[in-house]
Amino acid sequence: MTLLPDSPPADDRYHVRLPDFFGPMDLLLALIEQEELEITAISLAQITDQYLAYLNTLQHLTPDTLTDFLVVAARLLLLKSQVLLPKPPPSILAEEEESETDDLVQQLKDYKRFKELAAELNRLQNEGGRSFVRLAPPPKIEPRLELGDVTLDDLLDATRRALAVKPEPPGVDTVVARETVTIGQQIDRIRRHLQSGQRTTFFRLLHNARSRVEVIVTLLAVLELVKRQVIEVEQSEDFGDIQLIRREDVSLSEDDWAALTQMEEVS
Structure with a gap:
């Protein structure tokens, strides 16, 4: 049975060209799993050679392009090995x-x-997408003031008198310092938590958080330690607490920890 399309494919996915088949990789896998094509008649080497030639024609190789092929190719290899190898x-x-x-x-x-x-x-x-952050408080609408017999000259006189007695604005006695939290500080805090035990939780780290900035910086510190494979994270349920587990097989020197604790600040 030869499965060939009547016209060129409408999509731009990668297509395999074999003696008995022409079409996308996922369709080839589906036909084999439905036993409409014999896996023993499919040359995996030919498919691989065609795909490598296809990759050479691409200007930009994306991870999705490669992983899609690897998933289907691995499944085809498993099916063929199950047929060819002794039971x-x-x-x-x-x-x-x-x-x-x-x-x-x-x-x-x-x-x-x-x-x-x-x-x-x-x-x-x-x-x-349907929400917008309010950048200013809603305007305060003053009730309408009935002027009665007040004329424009009366208003000008009242304005002059008000400006004449306008007090000087008070000086600034106190300067509020900007709160600064650094990723390095939070990494050091996580390290101290893990030194007293094998694990801790994300919610425990946020117990005394004073601002949203501190919450965000703590999350960035956790992600940085995960990226560097210093800790592992587990979550037993969606939107639940996150377990932070120290990895036994990874040990950082004091210089490495010092470099991490000097990471940039976030305000």
Whole structure:
């Protein structure tokens, strides 16, 4: 059976050209999993060579372009290896099938969770697009003042008298200093929390936070430590508290910690 389109594809996705198939990679995988194409008739080497040639034609290579191919290619390789390699004994096969079933269930749960989170983020974005930050308090509307028999000359005289007795503005006695919080300070604070125990929580770090700036800087400090693989984070439920866990296999020198605690300030 040869599966070829009547006309060129309408989308700009990468397409595979084989003797029995022409189309996108995900369609090829779907047809094989539905047993409409024989996996043994598909040359994975030919698919790989075509994709490498396709990459050479791209001016800008994005991670999505590469990861989409790797996911489908890995699935094709698994299917072909299952067909070509000897079958294991029934007892081992049953354990592998059970393991694959558990993996599939977990993947479906993860997919459902990410889909719900994506919908929630989309909802928040849409609501934010209809909101505007108030930069000034609402205007105070004064009640209408009935002037009665007051003339323009009367108003001018009243204005002159008011300006003549206008007091001098009071001097400034107190200067409020700008509150400054640095990422380095929060990294040092997280380090002290983790020195007294193996883990702490994000909410515990925010217990005495005095401003939104401090909350934001604390989050940036956590992300910086995760990026440098100093800590790991876990979250048991959506929008719940975040566990910060010190990694046993990573040890920073005092110079490294000193460099982290000197990171720029955020106001």
